[in-house]
Amino acid sequence: MSTPEQVSRFRLSDQYQQLKSALHRHLIAQIEERDLDIDRWPPAKTERFVLEQVRRYVVEQKLAVNAREAEVLARDALHELVGFGPIQALVEDDTVNDIIVNGPNAVFVEREGRLSAVPVRFVDDTHVVRVIQRILAPIGRRVDESTPMVDARLSDGSRVNAIIPPIALDGPCLSIRKFRKTPLSAEDLLRMGSVSQGELDYLKERVEKRTNLIVIGGTGSGKTTFLNLLSQWIPNGERVITIEDAAELRLHHEHTVRLETRPPNLEGQRAVTARDLVRNALRMRPDRIIVGEVRGDEVLDMLQAMNTGHDGSMTTLHANSPRDAIHRLELLAGFAGYTGSEQTFRGQVAAAIQLLVHVARLPSGPRRLMSVVEVRGLRDGQLAMHDVFRYDLERERHVDCREAP
Ligand SMILES: Nc1ncnc2c1ncn2[C@@H]1O[C@H](COP(=O)(O)OP(=O)(O)O)[C@@H](O)[C@H]1O
Ligand SMILES: [Mg+2]
Structure with missing residues (x-):
């Protein structure tokens, strides 16, 4: 052999x-x-x-x-x-970004955006669960019948999700999204064709000129990666406050204050929410506020911050297109108890946000900057949006819309 x-x-x-x-x-x-x-x-x-x-x-x-x-x-x-059993070698393999286990006999990995099956198997369901417990033990978590689902973050920043029978019908499932030790750089994204040089130049200038922007995209589309990249271009003298559920951003600024939310304890108390943190951040004399992801009632405070002299603030939002992003913002504002009219809210959005940066993972795997859209106020009650760049799926290239006649 x-x-x-x-x-x-x-x-x-x-x-x-x-x-x-x-x-x-x-x-x-x-x-x-x-x-x-x-x-x-x-x-x-x-x-x-x-x-x-x-x-x-x-x-x-x-x-x-x-x-x-x-x-x-x-x-x-x-x-x-002493390791994570059959998947230990995958955990150690730096070319692997994601590890996915769907029951004992189906293991997949993602490399450079491509998912593929790997010749790795577990003995049986119990074996998978044993490895899951081994992964969760150092952070004081476990899966069992009373908590059959766990979503957790390991000390190295990796994210782990596990769900076991009887909830998972075909055996215990585990997914690990590894945390990149060195985040993807502008050069990396350029090399992989995710962005064009023209887009990078444009975005760098907009960040330096303190444009308020939102990076939008689906789950795993590269929003956080992009936000991190944009944040690197914030001039060094500025005071930046970052607010995240899990500290993923890597800023190297002298004046960075990093804040992290805290989930409620077992009695359901003592949570510190993103909204609490945005409100507090406003009292900390920041030049800019960066929120890792808006997904709850912090949306109103974030928009307000953007409207009140914290230009150059940035965040990400789960949305599949620029129009969808506006709908999502309205939806979140509604949940947050916003009582004003739709019209007023759109006015606020138009005043707060100047740029939408849309990223996506294509069905074939690679991630692309799909469009850069400028918001230019309200027209007939709708946000006026103009493409600055867009990705031409058919011809597989980034198009600078400012050059078009
Ligand atoms: N342009 C890209 N090309 C290849 N991989 C990328 C790209 N952008 C992000 N990734 C990888 O994709 C995964 C998800 O990225 P992330 O930024 O966390 O997505 P999101 O915040 O949208 O969920 C990470 O492993 C990241 O390293
Ligand atoms: Mg993210």
């Missing part, structure tokens, strides 16, 4: 899964018997211990396993013992 295909076929076989489970039980038994404190061992020591145990096990059990296979087995056993 030597080719990667043969290795992965070997690892997917039922026989191998059983062998791995038996070996895992054997290792646990050894550790308990000898009362070893492997959690405190340096990784290299644990690795040596596992390799040695696997070699012995193979000999003792007279397994028909060659040296290469024993090595694969030892690595998998190690991941089972």
Whole structure:
């Protein structure tokens, strides 16, 4: 057995899964018997211990396993013992952005925006749940029958969502969205064709000139990535306050104050909402306020901030087009208890927001800046919107609308 295909076929076989489970039980038994404190061992020591145990096990059990296979087995056993089991290698692989587990036999990854199945499997549902618990344990969370759904953020910034039976009908599901250690830069986005140089130049100038803007797009379309990119262009002397549910933005400004919301505790109290934070931020003499995402009643305070001298404020909003974004804002304002007329509200939006930056993930995977739209006040009760740039899907290129006749 030597080719990667043969290795992965070997690892997917039922026989191998059983062998791995038996070996895992054997290792646990050894550790308990000898009362070893492997959690405190340096990784290299644990690795040596596992390799040695696997070699012995193979000999003792007279397994028909060659040296290469024993090595694969030892690595998998190690991941089972101290890592995230079958998906540990994917967690360590920096080219993987997302890991998706739909039950024990269907594992997918996203690389460069493309989703593909990977030859990785779990023994059974219990095995998947065990790995989920292992992932959640360090942050004091767990899934069980009373909490069958968990949405959490790991200490490294990755996001984890898990949902287990009986709610998930076809076995436990897990998704991990890894947090990029170094956020995508303007050069990265340019190289991948997500933006054009003309768009970057234009946006940089608008940020420097303190335009109020909203980055809009669907889930995972790249809104936060884009907001982060835009924020880097804020001139250094300005005082910036960021408000997020989970600190994702990476600003390198001297005068940055980072605020994070807090969910309510178990008794449902002591929450600190984005609205609380926006209100408080206004008293902190900011030049600009950046809200990671508007999704609740902070929408009114954010618009007000944009209307009252905090020019250059920015946020993101879940919406699928510029028109949809306006509807979403109206909807959120309604939920937030806005009682004025639609007309008045649109007037506020028109006064507060100068630019909409629409990003999307195309069905084939890549992410694109779809349009940059300027809001130029109200006309006949509607917001007047003008395309500055748009992406031509058919010809697959970014179009500068200012050049068009
Ligand atoms: N232009 C891009 N090309 C490739 N990957 C991207 C691009 N923009 C964002 N990503 C990646 O897509 C994932 C989701 O991006 P994120 O900005 O968090 O989306 P959103 O805030 O819209 O949910 C992240 O892993 C991010 O690194
Ligand atoms: Mg986001």
